[in-house]
Amino acid sequence: MEIVLQCSLLCPRCGQRSEETMPEDHCLVVYDCPACGARLTPKPPDCCVFCSYGSVPCPPVQRDRRSTCCQPR
Numbered sequence: 639m640e641i642v643l644q645c646s647l648l649c650p651r652c653g654q655r656s657e658e659t660m661p662e663d664h665c666l667v668v669y670d671c672p673a674c675g676a677r678l679t680p681k682p683p684d685c686c687v688f689c690s691y692g693s694v695p696c697p698p699v700q701r702d703r704r705s706t707c708c709q710p711r
């Protein structure tokens with residue numbers, strides 16, 4: 639099955655879209671918008687910024703078809 643690694647992140651502050659390549663094996667929980675410098679963190683119950691602000695869910699979610707990714711316990 640095809641895992642999409644290219645993700646378009648939408649900054650909620652300035653509306654900037656940034657193309658990012660997602661790491662395949664872990665989540666990204668902090669992302670700094672390159673346009674306005676806003677520090678993005680996941681919105682609950684998401685645990686990574688790609689699930690909250692990206693055009694596609696992160697690779698762990700795509701792979702396991704879960705609604706949230708590697709939630710820390």
Ligand SMILES: [Zn+2]
Pocket residue numbers: 649650651652653654671672673674675676
């Ligand atoms: Zn921004």
